Amino acid sequence: MSDPILEVSNLTRRFGGLVAVNDVSFVLKPGEIVGLIGPNGAGKTTLFNLLTGIYAPSSGEIALHGKSSAGLKPHKIAARGMTKTFQNVALFMDSSVLDNVVTGGLLKNSLPEARKKAHAILERVGLAHIADTKAGDLSFPERARIEVARALCTEPDILLLDEVMAALTPAEMEDVITLVRSLRDEGITFVVVEHHMKAVMKLCERLLVLNFGELIADGTPEEIAQNDRVIEAYLGSSFAKNRKTETSEVSA
Numbered sequence: 001m002s003d004p005i006l007e008v009s010n011l012t013r014r015f016g017g018l019v020a021v022n023d024v025s026f027v028l029k030p031g032e033i034v035g036l037i038g039p040n041g042a043g044k045t046t047l048f049n050l051l052t053g054i055y056a057p058s059s060g061e062i063a064l065h066g067k068s069s070a071g072l073k074p075h076k077i078a079a080r081g082m083t084k085t086f087q088n089v090a091l092f093m094d095s096s097v098l099d100n101v102v103t104g105g106l107l108k109n110s111l112p113e114a115r116k117k118a119h120a121i122l123e124r125v126g127l128a129h130i131a132d133t134k135a136g137d138l139s140f141p142e143r144a145r146i147e148v149a150r151a152l153c154t155e156p157d158i159l160l161l162d163e164v165m166a167a168l169t170p171a172e173m174e175d176v177i178t179l180v181r182s183l184r185d186e187g188i189t190f191v192v193v194e195h196h197m198k199a200v201m202k203l204c205e206r207l208l209v210l211n212f213g214e215l216i217a218d219g220t221p222e223e224i225a226q227n228d229r230v231i232e233a234y235l236g237s238s239f240a241k242n243r244k245t246e247t248s249e250v251s252a
């Protein structure tokens with residue numbers, strides 16, 4: 001058994017009286033693709049923000065590669081190998097696609113090196129043809145892909161994807177699934193937040209379920225689809241029934 005790449009213990013974050021993330025514990029093993037699901041407001045983005053240092057935890061511990069990372073600044077955590085995409089997309093809208101991706105590469109490289117890496121990554125994610133376009137001129141799904149490209153340019157070991165498939169067509173979702181799988185095969189560990197359950201079930205080998213800040217389930221997609229608490233909190237009973245007759249196609 002390989003050592004965990006990430007260990008989260010009793011992580012809690014309060015905003016005033018609201019407990020957005022409540023005593024959450026889980027472990028990630030290298031090379032996993034884990035889905036993080038749950039209703040709107042369940043605390044998924046807040047958990048990502050805690051892991052990547054955008055918010056400091058109220059209490060609890062985070063160990064990245066076996067060393068505490070709780071409370072470190074985002075660039076320190078990114079330099080140690082964990083980064084995320086932003087759910088609402090946080091690009092420099094007046095800058096080109098290429099320059100946006102280059103900013104990710106500057107974390108560990110000189111400018112010429114970062115530009116070389118950014119070009120290669122844009123090729124990889126199928127955005128090379130719009131490298132010189134202004135980010136602000138693109139559609140939301142294209143911007144989400146640039147978020148992924150910029151995150152990849154930081155050379156992460158763990159990449160947290162926050163709803164990068166929102167508003168994609170079924171064919172575009174298939175492209176993202178193929179890309180994530182191939183990046184995993186090259187050694188990146190993923191946690192993926194998505195509301196599109198067919199895509200989540202197809203892509204992920206394990207699911208974590210948050211509800212009102214609490215982790216209410218951790219298991220395989222099959223286990224989660226049949227978990228009564230998850231069905232009640234998020235999936236709904238029709239999901240469990242329909243799932244029995246579904247194919248594995250995202251577009252089905």
Ligand SMILES: Nc1ncnc2c1ncn2[C@@H]1O[C@H](COP(=O)(O)OP(=O)(O)OP(=O)(O)O)[C@@H](O)[C@H]1O
Nearest residue numbers: 015018020038039040041042043044045046047087
């Ligand atoms: N900076 C903040 N200040 C105060 N409350 C916050 C802050 N960030 C998040 N919250 C609250 O924490 C809770 C969890 O929000 P979060 O954005 O993490 O949910 P989510 O699971 O990502 O939801 P969605 O699926 O809609 O993206 C919500 O009640 C939200 O209003």
Ligand SMILES: [Mg+2]
Nearest residue numbers: 044045046087
């Ligand atoms: Mg969110």
